[in-house]
Amino acid sequence: MSLPVRVTVTAKVEAVTPKGDEGLLVEFLKAYRDSVQLVINEIWGLSEVPSRTELHVMFYNRLMKHGFRAHHAKEIYVYAESLVDSARSNGGRKPVLRRLSARVDRYDYKLDLDNMVLTLKLHNGYEARLKLVSSKERVEKFKGWGNYELVVKYDGGGFWVSIYFKRTIKPLKPRTVMAVDLNFDNITLAVLTLDGRLVKLKRFKTPHRKVLTHRIWVERIQKRYPRSWRFIKGVRKAIDKHGERLRNISWDYAHKVGDLVAELALKHRSVIVLEDLEKLRENNKKDKRFNKRLGLWSYRRIQFCVEYEAGERNLEVAKVNPRGTSSKCPRCGKKLAENKHRVLRCRKCNFIGDRDVIATINLYKKFVSKYPRCGVPGVILNAPKLDENPSGMQGKRDEAMKTHQLI
Numbered sequence: 265m266s267l268p269v270r271v272t273v274t275a276k277v278e279a280v281t282p283k284g285d286e287g288l289l290v291e292f293l294k295a296y297r298d299s300v301q302l303v304i305n306e307i308w309g310l311s312e313v314p315s316r317t318e319l320h321v322m323f324y325n326r327l328m329k330h331g332f333r334a335h336h337a338k339e340i341y342v343y344a345e346s347l348v349d350s351a352r353s354n355g356g357r358k359p360v361l362r363r364l365s366a367r368v369d370r371y372d373y374k375l376d377l378d379n380m381v382l383t384l385k386l387h388n389g390y391e392a393r394l395k396l397v398s399s400k401e402r403v404e405k406f407k408g409w410g411n412y413e414l415v416v417k418y419d420g421g422g423f424w425v426s427i428y429f430k431r432t433i434k435p436l437k438p439r440t441v442m443a444v445d446l447n448f449d450n451i452t453l454a455v456l457t458l459d460g461r462l463v464k465l466k467r468f469k470t471p472h473r474k475v476l477t478h479r480i481w482v483e484r485i486q487k488r489y490p491r492s493w494r495f496i497k498g499v500r501k502a503i504d505k506h507g508e509r510l511r512n513i514s515w516d517y518a519h520k521v522g523d524l525v526a527e528l529a530l531k532h533r534s535v536i537v538l539e540d541l542e543k544l545r546e547n548n549k550k551d552k553r554f555n556k557r558l559g560l561w562s563y564r565r566i567q568f569c570v571e572y573e574a575g576e577r578n579l580e581v582a583k584v585n586p587r588g589t590s591s592k593c594p595r596c597g598k599k600l601a602e603n604k605h606r607v608l609r610c611r612k613c614n615f616i617g618d619r620d621v622i623a624t625i626n627l628y629k630k631f632v633s634k635y636p637r638c639g640v641p642g643v644i645l646n647a648p649k650l651d652e653n654p655s656g657m658q659g660k661r662d663e664a665m666k667t668h669q670l671i
């Protein structure tokens with residue numbers, strides 16, 4: 265069996281030669297957005313969302329007349345269709361696009377990782393050459409991978425691209441399942457056998473609190489100079505310094521923890537189960553564990569590193585919907601109540617356990633029920649207890665916890 269591994273790399277880009285291409289790229293993005301909107305407007309009123317073939321008949325020629333390339337046209341109506349589809353299924357209103365972003369097919373761009381140059385094919389035969397402003401080291405490892413699609417964005421201040429890379433691996437046959445639960449303060453992981461026996465429980469502290477402090481500093485400075493901070497050199501410098509510190513802490517941590525998690529998974533021959541953060545957004549109710557002020561980007565960054573390191577070791581990664589995993593009883597499915605700090609208890613069946621450990625058990629259960637080839641989850645009696653004050657990445661870096669039998 266072979267398995268595709270997909271990762272997304274987001275990097276800042278800046279226009280290079282010839283000068284003035286920035287304008288062209290913005291023009292392209294505007295035309296792209298307006299065209300997506302046009303398609304949305306026309307299909308919104310229809311009783312049924314048209315099929316791909318119907319969309320092609322309806323819009324292909326018109327979009328080509330606007331100067332788009334064949335794959336641009338396809339991306340535009342497919343994207344519009346997906347927006348209409350999800351708005352309808354959520355009972356939402358007609359989507360109105362404001363942001364400038366475009367999905368670009370791999371036939372419409374060239375990526376030269378040796379020189380860190382990205383060439384985008386735009387409307388009317390124009391091209392834009394962009395320089396990837398990102399550490400070469402970060403991108404270098406994807407040289408042997410295939411790239412299939414990218415999203416380019418303009419946020420008023422600069423251009424960003426997210427490039428999707430993929431590669432095929434031959435995954436090792438898993439012997440255990442490692443469920444990873446991301447939190448603001450810690451990452452908790454549990455390795456369980458396919459029949460539900462707990463092999464390993466581990467917790468890593470995260471630097472998110474520190475990251476947040478830097479972020480708050482930046483916000484404070486910006487608030488103090490609401491209009492002028494961009495233009496005062498000293499202020500901008502201070503902001504850049506915090507920003508850089510923040511990025512460094514966050515990336516360093518993600519790399520380290522990605523490596524540790526994957527190494528442990530290799531040792532136990534685990535399939536790694538992560539929370540699907542995209543589903544979390546759809547679930548609407550924001551999970552309390554993910555600090556809103558920090559956003560989801562830092563969790564995504566950690567997942568990115570875990571996925572990458574897992575791929576390097578031919579380990580499989582699966583994502584499951586995190587809905588309810590941190591609040592429901594893993595034994596009977598009832599909503600859990602807080603017993604004391606970090607400890608939850610089920611009023612129906614008296615199951616009791618550490619909040620984060622419960623989340624990992626629920627993730628594990630969701631995974632095995634979704635992929636029954638892995639066996640049947642065992643009966644979990646009680647979640648093993650964690651120490652009250654787990655120490656973390658600083659100093660000791662991580663904390664090994666006792667191994668428990670769950671039966």
Ligand SMILES: [Zn+2]
Pocket residue numbers: 593594595596597598610611612613614615
């Ligand atoms: Zn229960």
